[in-house]
Amino acid sequence: MKFISWNVNSFKACWEKNLMSFTRKEKADFYLFQETKTSPEKLSDLEKTLGQDYLSFWSTTTRPGYSGVVTFARQKPLQVIYGLGDKRFDEEGRVVTLEEKDFFLVNAYFPHSRRELERLRFKLNFNEVFADFCQKLSQKKPLIIGGDFNVAHEDIDLANPRANQNNAGFTMEERAWLDSFLEEGYLDTYRQFVKEGGHYTWWSYRFQCRLRNIGWRVDYFLISLSLKGELKVAKILGQVPGSDHCPIELVLE
Numbered sequence: 001m002k003f004i005s006w007n008v009n010s011f012k013a014c015w016e017k018n019l020m021s022f023t024r025k026e027k028a029d030f031y032l033f034q035e036t037k038t039s040p041e042k043l044s045d046l047e048k049t050l051g052q053d054y055l056s057f058w059s060t061t062t063r064p065g066y067s068g069v070v071t072f073a074r075q076k077p078l079q080v081i082y083g084l085g086d087k088r089f090d091e092e093g094r095v096v097t098l099e100e101k102d103f104f105l106v107n108a109y110f111p112h113s114r115r116e117l118e119r120l121r122f123k124l125n126f127n128e129v130f131a132d133f134c135q136k137l138s139q140k141k142p143l144i145i146g147g148d149f150n151v152a153h154e155d156i157d158l159a160n161p162r163a164n165q166n167n168a169g170f171t172m173e174e175r176a177w178l179d180s181f182l183e184e185g186y187l188d189t190y191r192q193f194v195k196e197g198g199h200y201t202w203w204s205y206r207f208q209c210r211l212r213n214i215g216w217r218v219d220y221f222l223i224s225l226s227l228k229g230e231l232k233v234a235k236i237l238g239q240v241p242g243s244d245h246c247p248i249e250l251v252l253e
Contacts, residue, residue, distance in 0.1 A: 001252050002028040004237075005146035005219060007109070007202070007245035011036040011070070015047055017242040023050045026249075029074050030098075032146040034109035036060075036068035059083060059107075061093035068093040069147070071107045084133045089126050097137070103227070104137045108147035113168040120171060123150070127177045135184065142224035144252070145186070148202075148245065149220050153178050153188070156197030157217040169218060186222040189234035189250055199236050202245045210244075221250040 004026055008014035011033060023031060031050070039060040040048055048056050054072040057080050061067040077098040083090030089111075098105045108130065113120040134143055151174040155161040164170045182188060190199075200215025209215060221234055233251035240246050 001030075002026070003030045003032065003105070003144065003146060003221065003250040003252075004028045004247050005032040005034070005107070005148075005221060005250075006247035007034040007148040007219060007243060009035050009037075009243040009245060011038050011043075011047075011068075014242045018240075019242060020046075020051050022240060022242070022247070023052065023072075028249075030105060031072040032069070032105075032107040033071075034069050034107070034148045036070050036093075037065050038068065040070075057082075057096050057098065059090075059093040059096040062091045066092070067109060069096050069107050069109050071096050071098055071105065073098060073105075077105075084126075084129050086129050088122075089129065094126070095130070095133075099141070103142045103144050103224075104140075106134065106137075106143060106145040106147075108145060108149070110148060110150045112150045113171065113174065115168060117168060117171065120168075120173065124173055124177065127174075127181075131177075131181055131184070134181075138185065138224060142226045143186070143222075144224075144227070144250070145220075145222040146248070146250065147220070148218055149178065150218055151175060151178055152216045152218055157200075159198075159200070159214040159216070169216065182222070185225045187225060187228055187231070189221045189223055189231060190217075190236065190248070192228075192231060193234055199238070201236055201238075201248060205244055219245060219248050221248060223250075223252075227252060 081097040111123040152158040201219035203210035203215040230252040
């Protein structure tokens with residue numbers, strides 16, 4: 001079973017570049033897209049289905065051109081959960097969850113703490129509510145969580161850790177939260193295969209950062225520990241254009 005997560009930084013813009021050709025090539029069972037910046041009402045039937053036989057489940061924002069997530073699935077899930085049950089975060093369209101027979105699939109776009117850390121408290125509150133939400137789900141079934149966490153976990157997850165100490169996305173608080181979340185029973189799937197640094201999922205558009213590989217790894221697939229034996233592939237598709245992020249892939253048996 002193949003999963004792909006990608007912060008597309010505008011679904012429409014990515015579609016106009018190479019999104020459809022990418023999905024046709026990959027043939028994943030599930031696509032998790034973040035920062036869609038649109039709603040299904042503004043899309044054609046072709047865009048809503050990726051040109052293939054997919055069902056789409058959107059969590060959109062009340063603010064035009066901002067945030068939003070969508071999950072595409074080949075089959076109808078048992079149920080769909082939109083948001084976290086907290087208006088502060090749900091009005092920004094940050095989470096959609098599918099219940100499948102053997103797992104919950106959570107598509108999440110975490111808030112950015114922004115310059116001067118003006119939104120750090122908001123993000124930490126989101127993190128706390130998100131952890132509670134996942135803990136309740138995990139009592140029923142294992143979780144697969146994919147998305148843009150907007151945090152580089154360790155020094156090896158960004159090109160310039162020393163220069164970015166306590167900057168947005170690399171504060172002690174954000175990193176400590178991810179430590180604690182993983183300790184609750186989750187695996188960072190990519191780190192089960194790749195231990196060294198130099199592999200990133202986001203690059204600034206400025207200063208040819210992508211060409212020079214000056215980036216951050218902020219996009220993750222996390223899975224419940226009980227799924228570790230099913231883990232076959234976790235990789236970064238760093239050569240795929242279309243956004244300032246690149247897709248990540250997960251394969252479970």
